[in-house]
Amino acid sequence: MTAQxxxxxxxxxxxxxxxxxxxxxxxxxxxxDLRDRDVLIVFFPxxxxxxxxxxLGFLRDNLPRFDNDYVTVVAVSVGPPPTHKVWSSAQGFLFPILADFWPHGAVADAYGVFDVERGFPNRGTFVVGRDGTVKFSAMVGPGEQRGDETWDAALAVVGH
Structure with missing residues (x-):
């Protein structure tokens, strides 16, 4: 059984x-430092x-929905910055892709989405308000994809 x-x-x-x-x-x-807006945190394996x-391509293609006057988006995974640099450059990802590399998966673990058996995070989706509290929280496993309902539900709490 995994910790998450x-x-x-x-x-x-x-x-x-x-x-x-x-x-x-x-x-x-x-x-x-991102307290001027709500923050959508997207953990990916x-x-x-x-x-x-x-x-992440969906986020890129719909970036005005996820990065505007009310919300900003960051993606988080366990890969190192050089890997994320090559990948984000190739895919045109302009939003921050953060490296939860060392201590390995510590941030994903703090958010309750790190899979210790596999060594990477599940697909956690969070909205953190300007006051630092969690306004939205959801998780699916690595083999599952976040559906439109997850993105819509996360954005529904933004700015409130």
Missing amino acids: SVAGPIEIGSRAPDFELRDQNNQVVRLS LAFTGTCEGE
């Missing part, structure tokens, strides 16, 4: 764990995989 299957994703109303991770350009991104590429 016992705890599950952190609950709505909880204080969101702050983090400091490097993006695909090796720039430090802190959750606490691994770069260069079909489902992950499709989901």
Whole structure:
């Protein structure tokens, strides 16, 4: 049994764990520095995989829905920044893709979505409000894809 299957994703109303991770350009991104808008945090298992590429491609293709005056988006996985740089450049991902590389999966674990048996996060989706509390929380396994209902439900709480 994995640690995440016992705890599950952190609950709505909880204080969101702050983090400091490097993006695909090796720039430090802190959750606490993004408080001017709600933050959509999208955990994904691994770069260069079909489902992950499709989901992040959906964000890219609909970026004005996910990055505007009310919300900004960050994606998080366990790969290192150089891997994320190559992948994001090839795919045209302009939003931050954060490396939860070391300590390996620590941020995903703090959010309750790290799969310790596989060594990567499940597909966790969170909205963190300007006050630092979780406004939306959902998770599906690595073989499942987030549907439109997940994106719509996450965006429904933005700005409220």
